[in-house]
Amino acid sequence: xxxxxxxxxxxxxxxxxxxxxxxxxxxxxxxxxxxxxxxxxxxxxxxxxxxxxxxxxxxxxxxxxxxxxxxxxxxxxxxxxxxxxxxxxxxxxxxxxxxxxxxxxxxxxxxxxxxxxxxxxxxxxxxxxxxxxxxxxxxxxxxxxxxxxxxxxxxxxxxxxxxxxxxxxxxxxxxxxxxxxxxxxxxxxxxxxxxxxxxxxxxxxxxxxxxxxxxxxxxxxxxxxxxxxxxxxxxxxxxxxxxxxxxxxxxxxxxxxxx
Numbered sequence: 001x002x003x004x005x006x007x008x009x010x011x012x013x014x015x016x017x018x019x020x021x022x023x024x025x026x027x028x029x030x031x032x033x034x035x036x037x038x039x040x041x042x043x044x045x046x047x048x049x050x051x052x053x054x055x056x057x058x059x060x061x062x063x064x065x066x067x068x069x070x071x072x073x074x075x076x077x078x079x080x081x082x083x084x085x086x087x088x089x090x091x092x093x094x095x096x097x098x099x100x101x102x103x104x105x106x107x108x109x110x111x112x113x114x115x116x117x118x119x120x121x122x123x124x125x126x127x128x129x130x131x132x133x134x135x136x137x138x139x140x141x142x143x144x145x146x147x148x149x150x151x152x153x154x155x156x157x158x159x160x161x162x163x164x165x166x167x168x169x170x171x172x173x174x175x176x177x178x179x180x181x182x183x184x185x186x187x188x189x190x191x192x193x194x195x196x197x198x199x200x201x202x203x204x205x206x207x208x209x210x211x212x213x214x215x216x217x218x219x220x221x222x223x224x225x226x227x228x229x230x231x232x233x234x235x236x237x238x239x240x241x242x243x244x245x246x247x248x249x250x251x252x253x254x255x256x257x258x259x
Contacts, residue, residue: 006052008051009048010196015044020044022106025109028113034113038087039087039088041087043088045084045088046088053188056201057201058202058203060205064207066208072176074181075146075147075148075180076148078184078186079153081189082203085201085203090144092115093143094138094146096165096169101118117131131147131168149166150163151163154186156187157233157236159225162221162224167217170209171213182203182228182231183232184200184242185201186236187236197241197242199240206228209224
């Protein structure tokens with residue numbers, strides 16, 4: 001059954017991608033046009049998830065998002081879903097992303113028009129300065145900056161080292177509210193797997209972090225991990241399909257131990 005659901009989702013998602021980034025691409029050059037395009041893409045994706053996989057999307061912690069301050073999101077990254085869903089929630093958020101993604105046909109143009117922050121991940125201090133320069137412009141436009149401190153997607157149940165770029169970004173803008181973000185999108189859009197999962201998709205915004213200027217980089221990044229990673233594990237276990245898989249693995253381990 002999951003094979004049929006997976007194939008159906010991929011068909012519907014391709015249709016959503018064709019109808020939004022492809023068909024609506026000419027309208028993405030203006031700010032209002034891009035807002036409509038991103039919202040439409042997120043909406044179509046949510047419909048595809050619901051119809052094929054029975055997966056609902058839930059946002060939590062909305063009370064932690066200030067209305068009167070700039071916002072920087074430092075979040076977990078498990079799949080492409082968060083990069084599609086968040087632009088449907090926020091107004092034209094800017095993701096700090098690797099510049100190679102701009103080479104993707106059509107989608108690369110879409111990303112350019114949407115005002116993302118492409119970077120050279122091997123650029124060292126030059127890259128950090130570029131991030132701060134671009135982020136300043138984005139925050140001045142009352143847009144949200146999103147950075148994934150792990151640098152790339154991580155599998156469900158795992159984590160990577162957090163990059164110092166997240167620390168310097170938070171430190172550069174003490175006037176901004178730095179919001180950690182946990183999620184479980186990888187339970188449905190599995191990393192390096194053809195099959196999709198089912199169950200609820202949760203994106204949770206956690207309470208704001210303290211001013212990064214009060215901490216050294218290692219201290220601050222450790223604090224971020226201690227907030228984001230445990231909450232992510234909790235959200236993963238709220239996904240029914242993943243929880244069942246964990247239970248099955250536990251039972252198999254017990255059987256092996258008894259043998």
